[in-house]
Amino acid sequence: MQLLNDQAFMGKTVLITGGASGIGAQSALTFAQLGANIVLSDIDQEAGLATLSRIHEVGVQGIYINADVSDVDQVNTMFATAIDEFTHIDVVVNNAGVEYPPTPTHLTDDALFLKNVDVNIKGVWFCIKAALNMMLKQGGGQIINVASVAGLRSAPMISGYSATKHAVVGLTKSVAVEYARANIRVNAVCPSFIDTPMVQRTLAHMDEKGQRSIMGASPMKRLGKPQEIANAIVWLASDESSFMNGHCMTMDGGMLA
Ligand SMILES: NC(=O)c1ccc[n+]([C@@H]2O[C@H](COP(=O)([O-])OP(=O)(O)OC[C@H]3O[C@@H](n4cnc5c(N)ncnc54)[C@H](O)[C@@H]3O)[C@@H](O)[C@H]2O)c1
Numbered sequence: 001m002q003l004l005n006d007q008a009f010m011g012k013t014v015l016i017t018g019g020a021s022g023i024g025a026q027s028a029l030t031f032a033q034l035g036a037n038i039v040l041s042d043i044d045q046e047a048g049l050a051t052l053s054r055i056h057e058v059g060v061q062g063i064y065i066n067a068d069v070s071d072v073d074q075v076n077t078m079f080a081t082a083i084d085e086f087t088h089i090d091v092v093v094n095n096a097g098v099e100y101p102p103t104p105t106h107l108t109d110d111a112l113f114l115k116n117v118d119v120n121i122k123g124v125w126f127c128i129k130a131a132l133n134m135m136l137k138q139g140g141g142q143i144i145n146v147a148s149v150a151g152l153r154s155a156p157m158i159s160g161y162s163a164t165k166h167a168v169v170g171l172t173k174s175v176a177v178e179y180a181r182a183n184i185r186v187n188a189v190c191p192s193f194i195d196t197p198m199v200q201r202t203l204a205h206m207d208e209k210g211q212r213s214i215m216g217a218s219p220m221k222r223l224g225k226p227q228e229i230a231n232a233i234v235w236l237a238s239d240e241s242s243f244m245n246g247h248c249m250t251m252d253g254g255m256l257a
Contacts, residue, residue, distance in 0.1 A: 018096030022196030069123030
């Protein structure tokens with residue numbers, strides 16, 4: 001059995017959207033520690049450049065591209081820039097996403113739902129299409145989508161977010177089957193509550209009872225750590241998971257068990 005070692009991604013290039021913060025930033029650093037060159041993309045340039053300098057400290061090559069995944073032109077320019085720089089991209093992690101302050105569905109502002117659709121669905125769609133076009137030309141690759149447990153089950157008070165993450169799960173499965181013969185694998189991670197700036201912002205909107213319900217949602221009675229999700233993303237992108245395709249991996253401390 002081939003074990004993941006600190007050279008597992010040597011010579012490979014990984015593109016990560018929403019890579020400035022949280023799960024995306026931790027995944028970028030983890031890939032870098034395993035030897036990958038990194039294309040880091042986000043809309044938060046200041047945070048993106050700060051994460052990029054941590055990647056450079058690891059000793060790999062990395063570039064930052066400011067790109068809004070909900071804009072198809074920006075996505076296509078991002079891929080073109082990345083290919084110009086590195087000639088091929090082995091792994092694309094569709095991680096960029098936006099949150100959804102818990103609200104009863106009938107009172108939810110349509111603008112919040114539509115923003116979730118723009119980033120969480122359209123953004124993943126545009127990046128999957130660009131990634132497929134590139135991977136078909138280069139003879140293969142790995143796509144990892146960051147969905148959510150809210151894409152696998154009911155999620156009261158965040159129904160609009162849940163709908164977008166169900167879409168990411170659906171895209172993951174269908175695209176995986178469609179391109180399986182083209183040496184392209186497509187998988188997803190489905191985290192529960194992970195201790196990132198996104199969850200900290202969500203907690204800040206809640207009263208103490210709500211906060212307790214989130215902190216205690218997992219049978220392990222804690223939030224997940226970004227590194228725990230990054231570990232799964234890296235493994236799904238590695239040769240060790242070579243027969244895994246169309247899988248949506250629950251990462252929730254047992255919440256859905
Ligand atoms: N934290 C959790 O509990 C949790 C649970 C399940 C799923 N997720 C998913 O994980 C992913 C990462 O979330 P996180 O918790 O690390 O959040 P985060 O807010 O820390 O990071 C998200 C990043 O995405 C970027 N982003 C937002 N809109 C963008 C856009 N239009 N184009 C490009 N980049 C954009 C943000 O600037 C930010 O850097 C998201 O898809 C989220 O839905 C998070």
